[in-house]
Amino acid sequence: MLVRPTRRDLLKVIGAGGALLLAGAYSPLAFAGVRLGPRQRFSFELLREQARQRAAVPYVAPRIPDVDLLYGIDFDSIQKIRFKADQTLLGKPAGRFGVQLFHPHRFASKPVQIYLVEKDQARELPFSTDLFDYDTPGLAGKLADHSGFAGFRVMDPAPAKTDWLAFQGASYFRSAGVHGQYGLSARGIAIDTATPRPEEFPDFVAFYLDQSADEGIIVYALLDGPSLAGVYRFTCSRSRPVLTDVHAELFVRQDIGRMGIAPLTSMFWYGENNRRRSADWRPEIHDSDGLALWTGAGERLWRVIENPPVVKTSSFVDFNPRGFGLSQRDRNFENYQDDGAFYDRRPSVWVQPLGDWGEGAVQLVEIPTDDEIHDNLVAYWTPKESVRAGSAWTFDYRLHWGDDEPFVPDLGRVRNTWKGRHGIAGLSAVHAAQLAAGVKFVIDFSGGALAQLEQRYDLTPVITTSRGRVDQMHVLKVVGTDRWRASFDLYVEGTDPVELRCYVRLGEQTLTETWLYQYIAAPA
Incomplete structure (x- = not known):
């Protein structure tokens, strides 16, 4: 939904506010592990203004400190760096969802700032090696002055040690769904996917974590990239299925050829329809086996996923779509025979627009792959109207992370x-x-x-x-x-x-x- 800019003068972000903590009261800001930054006034409106101001000036790529050192933290090294469980944030009082932080590494090296929110106040949690256990001698000392985390994950209430939601890398986030098994990911935005121009990956540069949600967590995020800046509010509920309500406001720096809203990223190597593409003994390997669509006119569609010989983009033109999603309908273990990756437990994700999205198209991008380690599917909504520099856009939608699509029709x-x-x-x-x-x-x-x-x-x-x-x-x-x-x-x-x-x-x-x-x- 396009929002025309107003003539209202830009508001200035207000700095630190007054005292917040009440004597003897629990507060998520009372974190003993590391000294928190100063208190700041916080609201969604102030964060929105930061995004608007960023979009009004040329993009400055983030500086990555210790880039050579981080490049050496490969997949095996990541497994040896563990967040200290006794430093879990926001896990009190009992029954609350705690938060643990991701250490930066080769695949997520850009620094992300983490803030803890209570009411109208926020305080930054500075990066500290004291929050992590390192198996590599001397690594903690070399990273003592690093400037940010790689993201965070939300834990089930203690004594459980499982997580159900994670934000890490560019604008990616995902949920483990109802079976505790991660699979496909969502993204904040997709820019110029499968076009002649290089694809752009804007980053979430700051997260503000708010514990006030009764059944989950509220995450505010500031996004920045060469073509746009934006602000997001994610209201995440640990329900069945897991629900994520997304409110996104985007401010465009420069013209964008293709802007993908509510993008989903997944993997399909082969299934029953193309087993000849397989070099593996397992019968099927995929996180998603189809794109489900519910059009604005009420038609229900199921587009079978393929692993094409070349990159393919399919467009499904629509007006005010009722929903779309990448689904894993096949829930039979016998069809995968994988007792490690458990593809039969991977969640499906359904995008439910909240409000009118107007004219546009759901697009499915299928990219050739010869292995299961590559995400080779992208699905998103792209508006028909051109995305021009200086424009502002607002979108609201709900993500359903479950076994099946919601709103199942009375159809075969x-x-x-x-x-x-x-x-x-x-x-x-x-x-x-x-x-x-x-x-x-x-x-x-x-x-x-x-x-x-x-x-x-x-x-x-x-x-x-x-x-x-x-x-x-x-x-x-x-x-x-x-x-x-x-x-x-x-x-x-x-x-x-x-x-x-x-x-x-x-x-x-x-x-x-x-x-x-x-x-x-x-x-x-």
Whole structure:
């Protein structure tokens, strides 16, 4: 939602205020481990003004102290630096969610300031090596004058030692969801993703942590980057699913070609639809297996994720979308066989716009990968209106971190997608020369009105293709299950992408969401 700048004069951020602590009262600012900075007046309005003022002047990249030393803190070294549990912040009184801090390292080297908030006051927690245990001799002494942390994580109440929310690296944050298993991440903003211009990664440069939320924590964040500055309020609830209400106000420094709102970042190497891309013994490896969309017009869509040969960007034009998300619908351990990464427990994330977002598009970026260590998926909303220097934008949305998308429709939903040799099973080899230009798709649906149906033969698959032709279209119930299977053969020449759609209906009644797939034939 575009907010036009006003003519009101810029307010000056007010400095330190008066006394706050009451004698004998607990306060999250009463932190004994390290001397806190001076008290400052704090409010969202003051933080917003800081962001506005930053955007009014040229961007200055943060200085990274000890950059050579931090580069030596690689993945193995990070594991040997531990935040001291007895220094946990905000964990009192009993039952509160504590906070532990991340040490800077090679992959998160830019300093982040951490402030503790109570009512209208905030105090900075300076970086101190006294907060960490180091297994590497001499490292603490070399970092004694470092200027910031790498981020923080929010812990479950003691005596639990688990965390459920983390902010670390550029504008990334994520939740472990209901199963305590981290997976995909959210980001504050995406700038020029998958465009000819280099992608920009603005940073959260300061966090203000507020314990006043009853079931979680409120995080205020200041964001800065070459193209914009911004201020965020995250109201994070330890519910089932975990909820994060996001209020973002953005001030644009320079024209932006593509601004991605509520971006999600995930990983898809291979699934049942493209196992031939695998070099691994495990049947499937992915954090997300599809993009779910609920359009402003009410249509429910399921776009199957692929691992394409080249970078692909798909746009789903919409007006005031009701929601979208990257989902991990497959919850069957047998389909992953991974007892370390537990891909079957990875959370799905649904973006629920709060208020009108106007015209724009949900975009899905798929990047080739040959390993599970790379995040190769991005999904976000991009407004139709151009993002010009001097403009201001406000967005509100809620993130649902759970097993499934919320607001499940009374429709059959996609459960599996397979593709393989077309024609009639057992006969294709005989007619290979005649059938060389085709591929078979098989889609399983379940739920909604389908659950009430016994086997019958008058359900119709409605299939459209952007090019080529389809044949052998069928819908049958899978014997002994609650699933209905649609199948068809696609005949197409060349390697240009083919956009496919399929849903099932009975007469004029739509029974399922719409399955979407972008098929790219392998070169001959």
